[in-house]
Amino acid sequence: MVVNKLLGLFSNDLAIDLGTANTLVYAKGKGIVCSEPSVVAVQKDARGGKRVKAVGRVAKEMLGRTPGSIVAIRPMKDGVIADFEITEAMLRYFIARAHNRRKLMRPRIVICVPSGITEVEKRAVRESAEQAGAREVFLIEEPMAAAIGAGLPIAEPSGNLIVDVGGGTTEVAVISLSGIVYSESVRVGGDKMDEAIVQHMKRKYNLLVGERTAEMIKCTIGTAYPTDEAMTMEVKGRDLVAGLPKTLEVNSDEIRDALQEPVNVIVEAVRTALERTPPELSADIVDKGIVLAGGGALLKNLDILLREETGLPVLIADDPMSAVVLGSGATLDEIELLREVADNKY
Numbered sequence: 001m002v003v004n005k006l007l008g009l010f011s012n013d014l015a016i017d018l019g020t021a022n023t024l025v026y027a028k029g030k031g032i033v034c035s036e037p038s039v040v041a042v043q044k045d046a047r048g049g050k051r052v053k054a055v056g057r058v059a060k061e062m063l064g065r066t067p068g069s070i071v072a073i074r075p076m077k078d079g080v081i082a083d084f085e086i087t088e089a090m091l092r093y094f095i096a097r098a099h100n101r102r103k104l105m106r107p108r109i110v111i112c113v114p115s116g117i118t119e120v121e122k123r124a125v126r127e128s129a130e131q132a133g134a135r136e137v138f139l140i141e142e143p144m145a146a147a148i149g150a151g152l153p154i155a156e157p158s159g160n161l162i163v164d165v166g167g168g169t170t171e172v173a174v175i176s177l178s179g180i181v182y183s184e185s186v187r188v189g190g191d192k193m194d195e196a197i198v199q200h201m202k203r204k205y206n207l208l209v210g211e212r213t214a215e216m217i218k219c220t221i222g223t224a225y226p227t228d229e230a231m232t233m234e235v236k237g238r239d240l241v242a243g244l245p246k247t248l249e250v251n252s253d254e255i256r257d258a259l260q261e262p263v264n265v266i267v268e269a270v271r272t273a274l275e276r277t278p279p280e281l282s283a284d285i286v287d288k289g290i291v292l293a294g295g296g297a298l299l300k301n302l303d304i305l306l307r308e309e310t311g312l313p314v315l316i317a318d319d320p321m322s323a324v325v326l327g328s329g330a331t332l333d334e335i336e337l338l339r340e341v342a343d344n345k346y
């Protein structure tokens with residue numbers, strides 16, 4: 001135990017939740033050392049070359065606010081790498097940050113990937129991490145990491161249903177005996193909810209709002225199921241007819257209607273998982289209920305809606321946004337667990 005602790009102190013192994021919305025890094029022996037939006041601001045020069053100007057929170061501030069020569073990019077889209085080069089630059093930056101920019105031995109890295117991604121996409125993630133300096137790369141499927149991070153007894157011969165609602169994807173998985181018995185990944189998550197709010201503002205008010213404003217509306221007054229009292233907030237955007245900045249008030253009922261379509265896709269994915277779960281494991285889930293993780297789990301009353309729709313108890317993980325990185329971080333301390341749950345097809 002003491003030896004393990006000491007090894008942890010000197011090791012530079014990392015676990016990374018490379019998410020569509022946020023990237024979290026866990027360093028062995030230290031815990032979460034970095035949690036930043038997955039955004040990179042790139043400056044283009046006259047010859048078409050690209051230079052990374054900012055990464056993370058600073059780059060997210062620039063989204064939708066950049067002059068012509070700078071672009072703020074989200075290199076991950078729908079849970080997968082949309083821009084390989086920028087993802088690699090982002091990973092390199094986060095790895096350096098996690099190590100306080102000290103050049104140490106090349107780390108062993110555990111990276112979480114959505115369960116629905118193809119072998120080609122997996123190879124892209126693996127190569128990105130290798131290019132960014134990893135000595136050895138292990139891939140773990142997000143719902144497995146989320147289940148470990150949420151403290152579910154994944155190794156027991158008993159069914160656990162985990163729903164991880166991220167920015168780009170929602171992963172629904174039934175886990176038993178350290179394996180995924182059934183999984184469903186839909187490319188709908190927080191981003192699609194933001195898009196639905198942008199569309200609603202355009203359609204109903206002729207008001208153009210940016211994705212950051214839409215996200216703020218969702219996090220402030222967005223709900224999946226009616227609340228006791230309606231909430232309101234002021235929203236600023238650009239009037240599409242007059243072309244001028246405008247402020248107006250929106251309420252939680254209309255935002256709930258706007259969110260209905262993406263939220264229903266999530267509910268349907270959970271229903272499908274329940275229908276396809278082997279009966280013995282279904283019986284376990286009836287007792288233990290559904291566990292929600294990922295930032296989308298924080299959408300108000302999503303747990304209540306799922307409870308109404310399935311008749312099952314629904315719990316939200318203690319720290320839903322960190323569940324995936326905490327779960328993958330835990331595998332750095334338990335090499336046996338890592339070998340059991342990692343995708344070792346390479």
Ligand SMILES: Nc1ncnc2c1ncn2[C@@H]1O[C@H](COP(=O)(O)OP(=O)(O)OP(=O)(O)O)[C@@H](O)[C@H]1O
Nearest residue numbers: 019020021022166167168169190294295296298299
């Ligand atoms: N209070 C809140 N209410 C609703 N949504 C929220 C809240 N807080 C965060 N979110 C949403 O959670 C999403 C980010 O969650 P998370 O960090 O788990 O995703 P990710 O891991 O980056 O994505 P993916 O798993 O798809 O790769 C964003 O869409 C964000 O807007």
